[in-house]
Amino acid sequence: MPGPTDRQKPALAFRGVTAGYKGRTVLREVDFEIAEGEFVSLIGPNGSGKSTMLKTATGLLRPLEGRVEVFGREVSSLKPRERASLIGVVPQKLDSPMAFTVGEIVMIGRSVRGRWGGPDAADHDSAERAMIYTNVLDLKDRLFNQLSAGEQQRTALAMALAQEPRIIMLDESIAHLDINHSQEVLRILMNINREEKITVLLVSHDLNLAAQIADRLMLIDKGRLVRNGSPGEVMEEELLRRVYDCDLRVRRDPFSGNPVVSGVLDAALRRPSARKRLHVISGGGSGIELFRRLVIEGFDVTAGVLNRLDSDSEAARALDIAAVLEQPFSPVGGEALSQARRMVDAADGVVVGLVPFGPGNLVNLDLAELALKAGKPVWLAAGIASRDYTPGKAAAAKARELCDGGAVEWSNIHELMARIEQTWPQPETQH
Numbered sequence: 001m002p003g004p005t006d007r008q009k010p011a012l013a014f015r016g017v018t019a020g021y022k023g024r025t026v027l028r029e030v031d032f033e034i035a036e037g038e039f040v041s042l043i044g045p046n047g048s049g050k051s052t053m054l055k056t057a058t059g060l061l062r063p064l065e066g067r068v069e070v071f072g073r074e075v076s077s078l079k080p081r082e083r084a085s086l087i088g089v090v091p092q093k094l095d096s097p098m099a100f101t102v103g104e105i106v107m108i109g110r111s112v113r114g115r116w117g118g119p120d121a122a123d124h125d126s127a128e129r130a131m132i133y134t135n136v137l138d139l140k141d142r143l144f145n146q147l148s149a150g151e152q153q154r155t156a157l158a159m160a161l162a163q164e165p166r167i168i169m170l171d172e173s174i175a176h177l178d179i180n181h182s183q184e185v186l187r188i189l190m191n192i193n194r195e196e197k198i199t200v201l202l203v204s205h206d207l208n209l210a211a212q213i214a215d216r217l218m219l220i221d222k223g224r225l226v227r228n229g230s231p232g233e234v235m236e237e238e239l240l241r242r243v244y245d246c247d248l249r250v251r252r253d254p255f256s257g258n259p260v261v262s263g264v265l266d267a268a269l270r271r272p273s274a275r276k277r278l279h280v281i282s283g284g285g286s287g288i289e290l291f292r293r294l295v296i297e298g299f300d301v302t303a304g305v306l307n308r309l310d311s312d313s314e315a316a317r318a319l320d321i322a323a324v325l326e327q328p329f330s331p332v333g334g335e336a337l338s339q340a341r342r343m344v345d346a347a348d349g350v351v352v353g354l355v356p357f358g359p360g361n362l363v364n365l366d367l368a369e370l371a372l373k374a375g376k377p378v379w380l381a382a383g384i385a386s387r388d389y390t391p392g393k394a395a396a397a398k399a400r401e402l403c404d405g406g407a408v409e410w411s412n413i414h415e416l417m418a419r420i421e422q423t424w425p426q427p428e429t430q431h
């Protein structure tokens with residue numbers, strides 16, 4: 001039972017938390033509070049730091065800086081049994097080192113609360129209630145290691161519930177469940193949250209589900225909490241496009257009014273029908289992400305002129321992109337340039353990356369000019385001046401000329417894709 005003094009304390013608080021692994025900082029200056037009884041979902045792209053945040057919240061990982069508090073107590077100061085009575089964790093995957101039955105595993109959840117002596121009637125009741133709740137009572141005598149992934153997930157949830165924690169943290173724990181069981185688990189979570197006031201922190205990759213079920217969403221990107229608010233405040237099209245770096249749409253569900261994300265696949269599927277060829281001027285690594293993205297979006301891509309040892313030429317080779325290559329460390333010569341001109345002639349448009357320009361590759365910008373003169377669109381990376389190593393800042397001057405001549409600037413890949421879409425709109429899909 002919560003003590004009278006910690007009632008007002010947040011269930012979970014991160015105060016200026018920086019955390020990570022040996023030599024690798026993942027979370028940076030994360031600050032938030034979750035009040036007791038809230039249902040919060042943590043969302044963010046792969047590798048953004050969600051699991052790391054959960055590990056830090058449960059005390060598995062000590063912050064490098066800052067403090068993590070659970071019901072007002074610093075999590076690292078909690079004794080194991082105190083921790084178990086406050087925090088229940090459902091991991092992505094629960095490994096059972098020995099041949100335990102479901103019933104035994106769930107009882108472990110009970111025993112980590114650490115009473116002396118064997119389990120009593122109350123412990124058995126609690127374990128059974130948890131198994132009924134999660135619909136694993138029928139599996140009670142089955143070996144955990146022989147269950148399906150979904151059955152294992154429900155057992156892991158039963159184990160956490162049997163602890164009777166005050167906050168339950170789930171790491172993508174419904175990812176393995178079919179629609180019936182995921183709905184069921186969500187109902188269980190909503191019930192324990194609404195009726196028993198157990199605080200829930202759910203890591204989810206399913207943005208729609210998170211928006212549907214949680215009171216609040218926390219969006220994490222590259223280890224920073226970039227938005228913390230109601231689903232309506234977080235599910236903002238521009239923000240999500242930027243963070244997830246993809247083309248998506250946010251609409252309102254006409255029945256529930258909840259924000260619904262969609263359209264990622266639509267856009268990708270539509271692209272090839274309007275296949276266009278783009279010539280990319282890049283170098284110094286500025287082309288790697290461009291190539292990858294444009295190829296995925298279904299464009300025919302050509303590239304050059306690049307130097308043979310440039311990482312962009314490696315990337316072009318790996319992605320099977322036709323590229324004009326010049327000798328390493330040599331200025332772009334006449335032969336390579338005329339080959340690249342032919343590529344620009346055959347392309348529908350030109351994309352210029354954020355290339356470090358020097359005297360040796362400045363001539364590549366003439367290719368963009370050639371396209372403009374032929375009435376083709378040119379998308380030019382903003383900030384060329386910041387990587388201009390030519391005498392007299394010739395590249396910056398040329399970039400200004402290109403903009404005056406109709407080139408469109410872009411500052412990140414998402415913006416580039418949006419600009420291309422504006423120039424070459426895709427037909428609406430038929431439903």
Ligand SMILES: Nc1ncnc2c1ncn2[C@@H]1O[C@H](COP(=O)(O)OP(=O)(O)OP(=O)(O)O)[C@@H](O)[C@H]1O
Pocket residue numbers: 021022024026044045046047048049050051052053
């Ligand atoms: N034990 C570890 N040692 C070193 N780096 C790690 C470790 N675990 C995770 N990382 C790194 O920390 C970063 C964040 O990983 P984390 O698992 O927290 O992300 P996530 O948001 O949960 O990702 P996903 O959605 O893919 O599960 C990644 O770059 C990952 O490679």
